[in-house]
Amino acid sequence: MSAYVQICNRCEANYFPKRLLCGLCGSTQFKAGSIDSGIVESTTILPDGTQLATVVAGKPKVHFIARIMGNTVQVGNSLSLTNEKITSTEAVAFVPLGNQARGES
């Protein structure tokens, strides 16, 4: 289980959502990578019970906005990241991917 992250070919900096140019080294060349897990930085709960969270991972720190599925989490919890809506008894962070992973080697 993992979530997509964009990696700079030159300096290995991580990005999400996808960028056009690396803000650290100026490279325009990126590759697709993945991150397995992250730490919950902040959360909110919607009236229907849906929990959304900001989950941080990667280097430099990448912030994912995620839907928490399977269970609820608290700030500071570690959990798995995924781009798929999956059924789980453990809390996982669903990060929709959309079309942003296109165009990388």
Next chain:
Amino acid sequence: MTASIIGAGESPYTRHPSTKASTETVITDAVVRALENAGLTPEDVDGFAVSSFTLEPDHAIDLAWKLGLRLSWLMQDTNGGASAGAMLQHAVHAIEAGDASVVVLAAGDFMDKIAFEQLVARYNRATEDHLSPLPMGGPNALFAMLTARQMEKFGLTREDYGRIAVAQRRWATANPEAVYRTPLSLKDYIQAPMVAEPLCRFDCVPPVTGADAVVLVADELARGKRRAKVMAVTASYNSENQSGDGLQTGLADCSPIAWERAGITPGDIDVLAVYDDYPAMVVAQLIDMGIIPKEADISDFIRKRIYSGDLAINTSGGQLSAGQAGSAGGMHGLVEVVRQLRGDAGSRQVAAKFGVVSGYGMVLYRYGACANMAVLEAAE
């Protein structure tokens, strides 16, 4: 700077627009009102700028054509809550460069339920790809998490944010153009339904249909007229690449320059319009502009300066009570401060020589990336 605002107008905000209303009709209404307020006619105008989320497929030139404006300067801005400051900044420079001498700045949107849902679902590509499929249904959840971070960082409580909403509603009771004017108590705020914890209904701006406009002229054309002289306009874009916590806006970068250019300090300000999409963003911008002094007890400041009514902030009721007319959110604040500085604010009029207007907006993925501020002075 050598330009002043001599007229302001707002097309009445409404939560329930008529079937005859459209983006161009409300913008036209605001433009006509602003020109009438300035004592000018469309024939006097040689510069025009507009911002709207829902103008498509038309653009600024289409509006200029339909308004019959013959122009030497034209601009279209796309930066939502920061559009008023952005257009003002560019228009002042256009006047200083001699490209125009009478510029109308306008912003507005037809924003019924369907238009709002379409706007927030496709706000930008990141939203469309990564937020809408969660699903999320707008920025409330993002600012709920930002608010939670701010509460943790500064030890703020829901009551602190409630005092901002209640204070703004108190100002709104004196503004017949505000869509919500019924007095709000702190108890009402605390007991309101949650939208996204910790945000309740009164933390979130009500979308409305409406538009705002101002008339900016070269100073030599403003002599003898009550005016809001532009002392400084500064801006910041993508100040930290969405890599922070969102609690510091670009105003932290551009406000020191604005104060220096204006030659005054935050303590000199008599009236403020601070972009209030959420109370937490009011707090963030007040800190960034130096209105809340460093090391101040923020909760204490809210209670003693804002809740008390001592600080004339968002005197129209702000967007939280007057409504958010799409891209006109920032222009609403500019119109209100101009009205205050020109003595046109009716029963909510305050004694004001200096005013400040902040703009904030364009949520890229986690929070807004555009910020600006304008310092204005009452003059004649």
